[in-house]
Amino acid sequence: MTPPLSASSSRPLERDALIVNARHGTISPGDIAIGVIIGRTSEFFDFFVYALAAVLVFPAMVFPYADPVTATLYSFALFSLAFVGRPFGTLIFTALDQKHGRGVKLTIALFLLGGSTMAIALLPSYDQVGVLSAWLLGFFRFCQGVALGGSWDGLPSLLSLNAPKKYRGWYAMIPQLGAPLGLFVASGLFAYFLGILTADDFFRWGWRYPFFVALAINTVALFARLRLVATPEFQRLFESRDLQPSPPFQALFSEWRTIVLGAFAPLASFALFHLVTVFPLSWVKLMTQDDPVRFLLIEAAGAIICVTAIGASGFIADKVGRRAVLGVSAALIGAYSGFAPQLLAAGQVGEIVYMFTGFVLLGLAFGQSSGAVNSNFSDYHRYTGAAIVSNSAWFIGAGFAPLVALFLASRLGLWAVGIYLLSGVLCTLAALFINREWAKREAD
Template sequence: MSQATANGSFERDIAVTNADRHRLDPSEIAIGVIIGRTSEFFDFFVFAIASVIVFPARIFSFTDPVTGTLYSFAIFALAFVARPFGTWLFMTIDRRHGKGVKLTIALFGLGTSTVAVAFLPTYDQIGMAAVWLLVALRIGQGISLGGTWDGLASLLAMNAPEKHRGWWAMVPQLGAPFGLIVASGLFAFFHGFLPKEQFLDFGWQFPFFCAFAINVVALFARLRIVATPEYVHQFQRRELQATRLRQTVRSYGRFIVIGAFTPLASFALFHMVTVYPLSWIALFTDDNVTHFLIIEGFGAAVGAIAIITSGFLADKYGRRQVLWMCAVLIAIFSGFAPSMLDQGTAGEIIFMVTGFALLGVTFGQCSGAVASNFPRSYRYTGSALVSDLAWLFGAGFAPFVALFLSDLFGLIAAGAYLLSGAICTLLALRYNERVEYSEE
């Protein structure tokens, strides 16, 4: 197969401009990774925040706020259900046309699906059609997210110094707090400075408008790395080859299952400190939503610092030990921390700062927990599947389940849900003897 066929003419043209480059510097790869992940998580958090403070009023105005938010969270989960199908579709495009074509279609699809949400009519205007349009756009987001897997995290791991792979492993995860800081900041600004009627009329749309522009910047940042001769060379050597999903599942299904359950504690906590608390504050307290969005942004900054710290801890003690200890601490956290959300501003700050600090350490090292189990020729597709399933099982339905249970039984039920995620992680770590990244 010719290089033009394998990588696509679009990728080849970009590669010409990088012809004098022979080795990729990890710090340069890191820039593309962070920008790419930030754009993905920004789209994710914009929809999540709107699911609490916008959609119940505009799309589900026919029911009470709690039920409307539960409906919003159910639609929110559809992206995680659709994402594995997107992975299958875009892996096919990857094999036939190259990563440049794949990323271009996926990121434009993600940006278009996100910005189109801003133009949705309300339920009062077009009835149930508004709900079905929101469903379609959320599924479009999920399918597109399945195509944004670019292999840059694996490339970063393979180019990182052996003694500092824990440090470089945390770099892709920084996109999550950065995306939340931008999303919560934008919503806090428009929610805080506009009257409620104007915010629900047009103010909420601006964060969605930003999504397309951010995705375009992310596309070019990633293509600049993907189309370099070194990356193409590694792709041709099948080190980052898009293999068939059926073949990958048949050969390494055990590693995929273990990999999907290993980060459940981290992903359950992820939504317990990002999406769920906002719904509890908005629905069951009289606290100011704008102020909580600011607290959330501050918590995300703490989370970013904790992610960086995880790199030092993993290099010193090992990734397995870090994940194991964090799972134990998350189990302890689940027993008392959720009740802090009912203790006013001070309790909210304690919950968010503590939760984000714990999340940052575990989230910083969970993404590649079983990457070394896959041979290099299967790592690209295997890692994508692990990521899809981990988010589906650990995070996709977390806001819905946590809100549903806490509405019925109180905050203690949300803590029990988080505890179940910690137990799953401990069991997965117990059965995964090769969780270290020494072979990456």
């Protein structure tokens, strides 16, 4: 017999999903973890497919009238539009969540993400439609950002709140695994098509296939996440933990202090994130004679190293605390910023050392950067506040990182990239220090 639907989850647009999934019983932290990994991997795969195309395809296809460096800077400017769109997605989809439910919101957001990705896969070139190509690419990229802002499902917060106390660091790193896993698949696909196709075939149609794959992965991820989110047991878990959407502006004004600290606490890892994934590929492609396929394979290997380092961050955090891991890893990234530019300019061996060292540090820092201060939110604002923190941190720390890094490196030299990375480290250390001092005052 089908269990009865609760009043809070019986909105017409969600009723069918609830009936289909009502057979599930008790939900464990492991079930939540699987949903989180699937969701985050699909989102980051989408992210990296676009990011790699922003280096390898769009400068020549959309901006052929500009020199290669300027064309890549234009491409990175459009890349940043997704991070501008994320806050709009939070506003729009929070209203949908409140009116129609989490399952409906998630479905629409992921269909928008998949539709935007498909539209980019079918993008006409500058030679076909002129400057309209850039306008279309910018619009679809902005729509991707809106969809990503709306795809927040609260599962990472739910996972953290339901994790065993002595394994909080381990469970905190689980959502972060999606980034290196998404990078591994995206890098492998682009390396494959670049390796087997002629340059003409790759630019005509080969680069479009990873975007089609992204659409397929999003569809699978949608059903996998809905299978969990739409169950009555999940509804009860969200409600018992007060993980319900609150008005975004109300959350912003009420919890501004926690939001600011949460946005700046992960900046060291978020700045490093793009400086070992997107920026170095652009530098190698523009400034060296290296084969892009070789560098993509290095990135894929680095992604596996990053997965291992993220796992290690969870183990270490459960021994010494998340704050200690964030602080020490930020200090190590600061030391890395002093010699990393020289490594990237030191030829193929230097590039490998730069990438692998960077991925180790990224894994340690990024593994504990998600929701570092989310426990400071009041219960009422935790769901929406966590979404705002995530959007803000990516916007400030990562949204413009490839653009700024390439601009500084091309104008001033690679040493300036080290200074840029160091600024993120200082922001992280300052946020951790201020958060600790405020916590002490509130305890007194």
